[in-house]
Amino acid sequence: MTFVITQSCCADASCVSVCPVNCIHPTPDEPDFGHVDTLYVDPSVCIDCGACLDACPVGAARPADSLVGREKRFVEINAEFYKDHRTETEWTAPAFTHASDKDGGRLRVAIVGTGPAASYTARHLLTTTDCVITMIERRSAPGGLLRAGVAPDHTGTRGMVDTFRWVYRHPRTTVHLGVEVGRDITHEELTRHHHAVVYGTGAGDNPELGIDGEDSPAVVTAAELVRWFTGHEDQAPVRLDSERVVVVGNGNVALDVARVLLATPDVLRRSDVSDAARAELERSAIREVVLLARRGPQHAAFTRPELLMLPESMDAEVVIARSVGVEETVAAITEPRLSVLRELPVVDLDWASEPAPGRRLVLAFDAAVESVGDGELTLRHTGSAEGTWQTPSRMLVRANGFRVRPIEGLPFDPVQGRIPQDAGRVLDDTGGEALPGTYVVGWAKRGAQGGIGANRHDAEETVASMLQDALDGRLEAPAQGPLSLRRSLLRTGRTSTRRGLKALDREHDRRRTAAHEG
Numbered sequence: 001m002t003f004v005i006t007q008s009c010c011a012d013a014s015c016v017s018v019c020p021v022n023c024i025h026p027t028p029d030e031p032d033f034g035h036v037d038t039l040y041v042d043p044s045v046c047i048d049c050g051a052c053l054d055a056c057p058v059g060a061a062r063p064a065d066s067l068v069g070r071e072k073r074f075v076e077i078n079a080e081f082y083k084d085h086r087t088e089t090e091w092t093a094p095a096f097t098h099a100s101d102k103d104g105g106r107l108r109v110a111i112v113g114t115g116p117a118a119s120y121t122a123r124h125l126l127t128t129t130d131c132v133i134t135m136i137e138r139r140s141a142p143g144g145l146l147r148a149g150v151a152p153d154h155t156g157t158r159g160m161v162d163t164f165r166w167v168y169r170h171p172r173t174t175v176h177l178g179v180e181v182g183r184d185i186t187h188e189e190l191t192r193h194h195h196a197v198v199y200g201t202g203a204g205d206n207p208e209l210g211i212d213g214e215d216s217p218a219v220v221t222a223a224e225l226v227r228w229f230t231g232h233e234d235q236a237p238v239r240l241d242s243e244r245v246v247v248v249g250n251g252n253v254a255l256d257v258a259r260v261l262l263a264t265p266d267v268l269r270r271s272d273v274s275d276a277a278r279a280e281l282e283r284s285a286i287r288e289v290v291l292l293a294r295r296g297p298q299h300a301a302f303t304r305p306e307l308l309m310l311p312e313s314m315d316a317e318v319v320i321a322r323s324v325g326v327e328e329t330v331a332a333i334t335e336p337r338l339s340v341l342r343e344l345p346v347v348d349l350d351w352a353s354e355p356a357p358g359r360r361l362v363l364a365f366d367a368a369v370e371s372v373g374d375g376e377l378t379l380r381h382t383g384s385a386e387g388t389w390q391t392p393s394r395m396l397v398r399a400n401g402f403r404v405r406p407i408e409g410l411p412f413d414p415v416q417g418r419i420p421q422d423a424g425r426v427l428d429d430t431g432g433e434a435l436p437g438t439y440v441v442g443w444a445k446r447g448a449q450g451g452i453g454a455n456r457h458d459a460e461e462t463v464a465s466m467l468q469d470a471l472d473g474r475l476e477a478p479a480q481g482p483l484s485l486r487r488s489l490l491r492t493g494r495t496s497t498r499r500g501l502k503a504l505d506r507e508h509d510r511r512r513t514a515a516h517e518g
Contacts, residue, residue: 002041002043002046002048002063002064003041003046003048003050003052003053003061003062003063003064004041004043004061004062004063004064004067004074004075004077004078005024005038005039005040005041005052005060005061005062005074005078006038006060006061006062006067006071006074006305007038007060007071007074007305007306007308007309008058008059008060008154008156008157009037009038009039009058009060009305009453010057010058010060010157010160010451010452010453011033011034011038011039011451011452011453011454012057012120012452012453012454012455012456012457013027013028013033013039013453013456013457014055014056014057014456015039015051015052015055015056015061016028016039017055018051018052018054018055019051019052020047020049020051021045021046021047021049022045023041023042023045023046023047024039024040024041024042024052025039025040025042025081026039026040028457034450034454036081037303037304037305037337038060038303038305040077040078040081040082041061041078042078042081042082043064043075043078043079043082044082048063050063057159057160057163058156058157058159058160059156059159060156062074069312070308070309070311070312071309071312073308074305077304077305077336080336105477106130106131106132107129107131107132107195107196107470107475108131108132108133108134108193108194108195108196108478108482109125109131109132109133109134109194109195109196109197109198109466110133110134110135110136110190110193110194110196110197110198111133111134111135111136111197111198111200112136112181112190112197112198112199112200112201112407113135113136113137113144113199113200113201113202113442114135114137114139114142114143114144114164114168114175115143115144115145115146115149115200115201115202115442116144116145116146116160116442116452116455117200117202117441117442117443117444117445117455117458117459118135118144118198118200118201118441118442119142119143119144119164119167119200120441120455120456120458120459120460121198121200121441121459121462121463122135122164122167122173123164123167124456124459124460124463125463126167126170126172126173128463129467130172131172132172132174132482133170133172133173133174134173134174134175134176134193134194134482134485135168135173135174135175135176136176136179136181136185136190137175137176137177137178137179137500138178138179138180138181138183139177139178139233139500140177140178140233140500140503141177141500141501141503141504142161142164142168142175142177142500142501142504143161143164143504144200144202145202145452146158146160146161146452147161147230147507148226148227148230148232149202149204149223149226149227150226150230151226151229151256151257151259151260152226152229152230152260152271152272152273152274152277153259153260153263153267153268153270153271153272153273153313154256155270155271155272157452158272160452161504161507165501165504165505168501168504169501174482174486175500175501176489177500178500179489181407181408181409182407182408182409184489185488185489186408186409187407187408187409187410187438188409189485189488191437191438191476192478192479192480193478193479193480193481193482193484193485194437194478195437195470195475195476195477195478196437196438196439196466196469196470196475197437197438197439198439198440198441198462198466199407199410199419199426199438199439199440199441199444200440200441200442200444200455200459201405201407201442201444202404202442202443202444203402203403203404203405203443203444203447203448204223204402204405205221205223205402205403205405206221206222206223206398206399206400206401206402206403207398207400207401207402207403208398209248209369209398209400211369211370211371211372212370212371212372213371213372213373214372216372218242218372218393218394218395218396219372219396219397219398220238220395220396220397220398221397221398221399222247222249222253222254222256222257222397222398222399223402224238225238225257225260225397226253226256226257228274228277229260229273229274229277230272230273230274230277231273231274231275231276231277237276237280238277238280239280240261240280240281240284240285240286240395241284241285241394241395242285242286242393242394242395243285243286243287243288243354243355243392244286244287244288244289244290244354244355244391244392244393245261245286245288245289245290245393245395245396245397246289246290246292246369246377246379246391246393246395246396246397247289247290247291247292247396247397247399248292248368248369248396248397248398248399248400249291249292249293249301249398249399249400249401250291250292250293250300250301250302250363250365251301251302251399251401252301252302252303252306253399254291254302254397254399255291255302255306255307255310256306257289257397257399258289258291258310258361259310259313259314260273260281261281261284261286261289262286262289262314262315262316262359262361263281263313263314264313264314264315265282267313267314268281268282272507272510287355287358287359287360288355288356288359288360288361288362289360289361289362290321290349290362290364291361291362291363291364292364292367292368292369292379293363293364293365293366293367294366294367294368294382295365295366295382295383296325296326296329296365296366296383297320297326297329297330297333297338297341297363297365298329298332298333298335298338300338300341300363300365303337304336304337304338304339304340307340307341308340310361314359314361315359316358316359316360316361317345317358317359317360317361318344318360318361318363319344319345319346319347319360319361319362319363320341320344320345320346320347320362320363320364320365321346321347321348321349321362321363321364321365321367322346322347322348322349323364323365323366323367323381323383323385324366324381324383324384324385325383325384326346326365326366327346329365330342330344330346341363344363347362349362349364351379351389351390351391352389352390352391352392353392354392365383366381366382366383366384366385367379367380367381367382367383368380368382369396370388372396373390375392375393375394376390376391376392376393377390377391377393377396378390379391401448402443402448403417403448404417404418404419404443404444404447404448407419407444410426410435410438411426411427411428411429411435416447417447417448418443418444418445418446418447419440419444419445421439421440421445422434423461423462423464423465424439424440424441424445424458424461424462424463424464424465424466425438425439425465425469426438426439426440436474436475436476437469437474437475437476439462439465439466440462441455441458441459441462442455442458442459445458445462446458
């Protein structure tokens with residue numbers, strides 16, 4: 001028997017660091033790391049020790065003989081990665097950097113955000129230095145994307161927030177919840193109280209499409225839907241009154257939206273979906289979700305594990321809408337990541353009518369939305385065909401990627417869609433000089449790309465830059481002490497750390513109970 005890595009892999013490489021025989025690839029120092037769907041276990045090298053099982057933060061490492069149904073395909077997927085012999089066998093010794101400022105005092109570091117990138121940064125600082133950390137979070141509970149941006153049925157990935165609970169409670173960590181930089185405190189105030197400020201604020205918005213009728217109530221974003229699914233405090237309820245829902249996008253977020261909209265009541269009950277959203281989903285009229293892709297199937301953006309496991313959570317058929325040349329294009333696909341498309345039926349879709357009997361997810365390529373009307377959408381061809389057509393739908397979802405929000409007081413590159421930086425050091429408006437003591441991690445650093453696990457190595461790079469700056473004397477000592485910051489934030493009346501951490505504990509207990517009952 002061997003272990004395999006399954007659908008929920010976050011690729012933060014925790015498993016790589018504990019594997020005694022180096023059988024998990026790609027590793028962070030290999031060129032294809034971050035460019036493949038998951039990490040992979042080499043079945044010819046694995047010794048069945050189970051170290052990866054214990055280290056995996058999302059439960060993706062599984063014994064091969066425990067897999068059922070379509071999960072068994074992951075045995076083949078893991079082995080397929082090693083058809084071409086890999087020569088990487090040398091271990092790289094772990095490096096631990098312990099640093100203080102040039103005078104030997106403890107560094108005080110502010111981290112804005114508590115999502116994966118920010119939390120990896122805090123974890124790395126706590127485990128490799130003696131820094132004192134202040135975490136600032138605008139929501140009422142920590143976790144960021146892990147709580148408000150991950151689909152509710154991806155319970156393994158959502159449970160990853162449990163790996164950071166000790167970070168928020170560490171004696172050298174102070175967490176301020178319900179506090180927003182730019183509203184309750186400025187960047188300049190943070191710099192007066194800390195040697196360094198790190199921004200890990202992510203990317204929370206879906207870009208606009210620029211079409212007629214986009215401001216209609218029929219249009220929602222994937223980010224809004226997922227926040228509603230998960231019971232986010234600031235998200236208004238969503239009504240699901242359309243039999244056909246059109247989703248713009250064909251990446252994993254679009255698949256997440258489709259999967260939850262078509263989920264069975266049993267799957268919803270086992271998920272982290274909020275009570276209000278579950279009631280609306282169970283009574284909804286949705287029978288068909290159409291994912292629109294501007295380009296052809298050879299450019300599909302989803303990962304193979306996500307599409308492969310769709311039928312396991314939906315009482316729905318997955319099909320491809322017939323269009324000019326789509327069958328020939330699908331048949332010619334050789335890339336392993338897209339091979340699942342060759343298994344799907346290509347069907348004629350009656351766009352002018354309500355959905356046919358039954359429930360299905362439709363992948364529609366070479367198509368885009370032209371405009372939003374009263375109870376219908378106008379679509380257009382983007383491939384070799386020309387023309388527009390209408391389809392009845394009272395709901396359009398924008399799942400066309402994410403957009404990094406500018407941060408007040410920091411430069412922003414609108415072309416790259418991120419804060420200008422070099423190895424995590426924030427650069428000035430000219431893109432030349434680094435702003436003293438100001439750093440960035442995660443999507444705010446590299447743009448809206450890369451999965452959750454990529455933030456671990458991204459954070460380590462930024463921390464290395466910060467510590468080098470400290471050793472080189474480039475960080476200014478704080479002008480004010482930590483108590484003055486705490487008093488200032490308490491005067492706003494917004495910080496409520498204890499209540500937020502208790503909410504995190506309740507979620508943790510619910511997950512443990514569900515796992516035990518399951």
